[in-house]
Amino acid sequence: MIDPTRHHTAPNNYTHQNAPTQFVEAAGIRFAYRRFGAGIDIPLLFFMHFTGTMDHWDPALTDGFAQDREVILFNNAGVSSSGGDVPASIEEMAQHAAAFIDALGVKKLDALGFSIGGLIAQQFTMDRPDLVRKLILVGTGPRSGQGMASLTPEAQNIFGAKYDPADELWLRVFFTPSERSQAAGRKYLERQRARKENRDPLPNEKVAPAQLAALQKWGAPVKDPYAYLKKITQPTLVVNGSNDVIVYTVNSFILEQNLPNAQLILYPDSNHGSQYQYPELFVEHVSQFLKG
């Protein structure tokens, strides 16, 4: 029997492939999560991308980090194995995440947010600076970022097409058309499919529209849109691909230029999922950043 309130540094022998899905109740929502790895006394909390579940994380990353720290994956409200409904704002998503973390009893963490997860991680950090030691923002952008008021034309095209098998969608979302990037993409898909037992159910049909509405509110033009970034004083690592067509790469540059304490890394010949194209390098860079 796993005790979800155990101290977060308690070692466990689980990996991405066999960590059980656990549940904790908070703010009236039953949150699904997985914890594995041990070592450094600060867990790494992952914020998932648009329509993703815990199974969409790359085990090369999660197990990579779990070598010397605990990682926590979760589905936010309304997504897959979690209860409740997806709210239509980033702010509410961040509140749900904070309720979940408080219910776990975690007092300090490092946060890694990818795409929409990076927006939530920014908001979460502003709401609860006490909780966040360091922040990693991958394939994401600022409020009113370039091309963020709606899906980009490229994203509309990519998300609007049919794929067989359906998860080959991610070859186009995360990787460039180059042979090398597509080959890396196929390896990512293999890794991501490797967990066979107790996979998360795919999100229901209400998830994408609600997340999209939240994305568009965040991306809508406002006056002095980047001023809020000055409030995020945690050391931050911003990472993206050189050619992100889902959240344009320039948004990562804008984040770095406006955050008070941010490092930027852009990888060559890569799209929205650069961290899955260069998983070893990414784990090395992030580990350096977290220990530095």
Place this chain on the structure above:
Amino acid sequence: MIDPTRHHTAPNNYTHQNAPTQFVEAAGIRFAYRRFGAGIDIPLLFFMHFTGTMDHWDPALTDGFAQDREVILFNNAGVSSSGGDVPASIEEMAQHAAAFIDALGVKKLDALGFSIGGLIAQQFTMDRPDLVRKLILVGTGPRSGQGMASLTPEAQNIFGAKYDPADELWLRVFFTPSERSQAAGRKYLERQRARKENRDPLPNEKVAPAQLAALQKWGAPVKDPYAYLKKITQPTLVVNGSNDVIVYTVNSFILEQNLPNAQLILYPDSNHGSQYQYPELFVEHVSQFLKG
């Protein structure tokens, strides 16, 4: 007696502090250089910044890299202990560098260019793709880069002021006004002053105007200015500070976006000399890049 034609992997016990200044004749010029370190079979060649000599390199970097590879420092034509005159174009500077390397008998190298040295390293790589395995461009920019048609207003102000001691100029050129950056700057100056014997003479009064003329030709507006970057197919690492006021940071982003195979790293709260502000992190990042 040191044989300048020795195979470049021959180990030696010299460091930044005691490596003798050696000389080799090429293209009618007597080039001054220093070589130290050993290990990996490919030396790292350093291209120096505006008005700098071999002594302006940070031993935290050069000795850091010399742990597992040979490093080669040199003064280009007309600078300090080298003979000849500084030519008024980047193209001629690159030709001089190639003549020097050919005279050493080096057949393959990694190149690290800083500021004007980064321009020369780009040209050198285009001229002699056979010589260059990987390229590192630090605090530099593309042809016709933003603010590169002349010294930036900030650079004019910084280079136009008086300093006592004179080398405190570099506190303003390389570091931001923040307390943390200035403290790092003072440590850099201490490291840079630590070599006591056989220091390079300061460059004569013809160096700055000639280098400036070359910079301005490179920076002048031309049609489709970034197209040439497609010719540099070597894996390239572009590094800069978040707030470079000498060669604006955006130029590093432009380089990364237009080079076919480039990674970008920008460091927080840093100016033109970010690699001297974060020397250990920089050596780690570059070493990862060189081994990858």
